[in-house]
Amino acid sequence: xxxxxxxxxxxxxxxxxxxxxxxxxxxxxxxxxxxxxxxxxxxxxxxxxxxxxxxxxxxxxxxxxxxxxxxxxxxxxxxxxxxxxxxxxxxxxxxxxxxxxxxxxxxxxxxxxxxxxxxxxxxxxxxxxxxxxxxxxxxxxxxxxxxxxxxxxxxxxxxxxxxxxxxxxxxxxxxxxxxxxxxxxxxxxxxxxxxxxxxxxxxxxxxxxxxxxxxxxxxxxxxxxxxxxxxxxxxxxxxxxxxxxxxxxxxxxxxxxxxxxxxxxxxxxxxxxxxxxxxxxxxxxxxxxxxxxxxxxxxxxxxxxxxxxxxxxxxxxxxxxxxxxxxxxxxxxxxxxxxxxxxxxxxxxxxxxxxxxxxxxxxxxxxxxxxxxxxxxxxxxxxxxxx
Numbered sequence: 001x002x003x004x005x006x007x008x009x010x011x012x013x014x015x016x017x018x019x020x021x022x023x024x025x026x027x028x029x030x031x032x033x034x035x036x037x038x039x040x041x042x043x044x045x046x047x048x049x050x051x052x053x054x055x056x057x058x059x060x061x062x063x064x065x066x067x068x069x070x071x072x073x074x075x076x077x078x079x080x081x082x083x084x085x086x087x088x089x090x091x092x093x094x095x096x097x098x099x100x101x102x103x104x105x106x107x108x109x110x111x112x113x114x115x116x117x118x119x120x121x122x123x124x125x126x127x128x129x130x131x132x133x134x135x136x137x138x139x140x141x142x143x144x145x146x147x148x149x150x151x152x153x154x155x156x157x158x159x160x161x162x163x164x165x166x167x168x169x170x171x172x173x174x175x176x177x178x179x180x181x182x183x184x185x186x187x188x189x190x191x192x193x194x195x196x197x198x199x200x201x202x203x204x205x206x207x208x209x210x211x212x213x214x215x216x217x218x219x220x221x222x223x224x225x226x227x228x229x230x231x232x233x234x235x236x237x238x239x240x241x242x243x244x245x246x247x248x249x250x251x252x253x254x255x256x257x258x259x260x261x262x263x264x265x266x267x268x269x270x271x272x273x274x275x276x277x278x279x280x281x282x283x284x285x286x287x288x289x290x291x292x293x294x295x296x297x298x299x300x301x302x303x304x305x306x307x308x309x310x311x312x313x314x315x316x317x318x319x320x321x322x323x324x325x326x327x328x329x330x331x332x333x334x335x336x337x338x339x340x341x342x343x344x345x346x347x348x349x350x351x352x353x354x355x356x357x358x359x360x361x362x363x364x365x366x367x368x369x370x371x372x373x374x375x376x377x378x379x380x381x382x383x384x385x386x387x
Contacts, residue, residue: 001209001259008254010146011172014246018174019050019136023058025172029132030090032061034083036104037095038068042138045182051095051136063087065107068096071153071160071274071281072103074118080107081117084131092133094170097191098142104133105150105168120163121152127165135173139183140245141191141282143198143252145173153275159361160275175249177241185232189339190282191248192228196221197285198251201267204296204304204371207260217256218311223247225312229338265369266292269379272358277350286341287348290332291386296372297324304371345387355383 013021026033035051042048055062065080083089084107094104108131110117119125135145144150148169151162183191203217223243230240250256269292270284297305306320309327317323336343346352359380368374374382 002207002261004258006254006258007166008146008169009171010169010253012146012175012249013172014175016176016178018176019054022051022054022134022136022174023060025134026055026060026091026093027058029171031059032087032089033063033091033093034065034080034087034089034104034107035062035093035095036065036068036080036100036107038066038070038097038100040066041182042095045179047095047136047138047179051093061087062093063089068100068103069153070099071278072099072106072151074106074121074152074154076103077106077110077117077152080104081110084111090131092131094133094135095138097137097139098144098194101133101135101137101142101144101170102150102152104135105130105144106152107131108133109150109163109165109168118152118154121154121159121161127163127167130165130167132171133168135170136179137173137175137245138179139187139191140180140241140248141194143195143248143250145170145175146249146253148254149252151271153278158276160271162271173249175245177238177245180231180241180245181236183235185235185340186283187280188231188235189228189335189341190280190286192224192231192244192282192339193286193289193335193341194282195244195248195251196224197266197282197289198248199256200289201264202256202260202262203308204263204301205260206370210260213256213258213260214307216250218308220247220251220256221312225334225338228334232339261370263369263371265371265374265379268368269358269362269382272361273345273350275361276354276358277348279348279350283341283348284345286335286339287343287345287386288382290328290335291382293328293331294325295378295382295385296369296374297321297328298372301372345383350387352387355387356380358383
């Protein structure tokens, strides 16, 4: 295990009666806010009216930024920054899933920056200050409600890039599993995959002696396997929604990456897939992750891949390679049969002629991964197998 410092100050308000604390939490920071949300689902399920009622009751002035895209765009970030400056807003409330929260984080970072916020994502500038943000989570997936990360797309350059800064950790996040009842089946399934792949990126590591982190990761994976299909088929099952919501938060709040090198190759590849095709992140991951596992399986990785198969899927045997392969097959089967997702990039709408470009963009800054390094040709082969 490597040396590490862990600090996560996000306040989590979990449960069905936590929204009543919204006004008091916001007023610790300001009474002038930007309210950010997505495509209107919060208006259909009544959450919008609840939030607006609380804001009005607590005399909190708010300006709305609706319509955040599923792959949030830098143009929307720029508009949010403009609104905050024009109306002297001092706090951002994100009501939605990871896309809405990521957009809010980028707005928060850009507020104090004089130039274009895309500079952060091109590593031309660092986040040195940010507006405080709070979140009301409506989709279990990204973990953005309790971490440093934001991922934004640029439709002009067809790029999708992420940054991280402690300045972007939400001050508080309200997690009510009931708010996820109306999430469509495919988005629920994609969220389960995203959570599992966050674990994969941290679990499959070359760092030895991370027993505790590995066992915690396996517990979250088994939670997803247990409750993912239940939530897909019985969307108002509170136990399933609650366990998945907390699992997705814990999967990427920094705890499981302590003391180890992490990989993130699959995420970097998928970012380029969805940057070019505007596809759903979790569905892309469900296709790519098993093919990545198959591709990196060799003498240096078989111990961890077979451990995953045994501890998560209960597969045993004397041949570690065979155990690992069965675990990989079970993973792919879970994504397609248990969660009902498509099994190839072609089915997802990816164009074959774009595969070389995806590989090129994914490796533009050098090889991917730490569990197993991937060059451009390696990435292209994974994409071709996944197609």
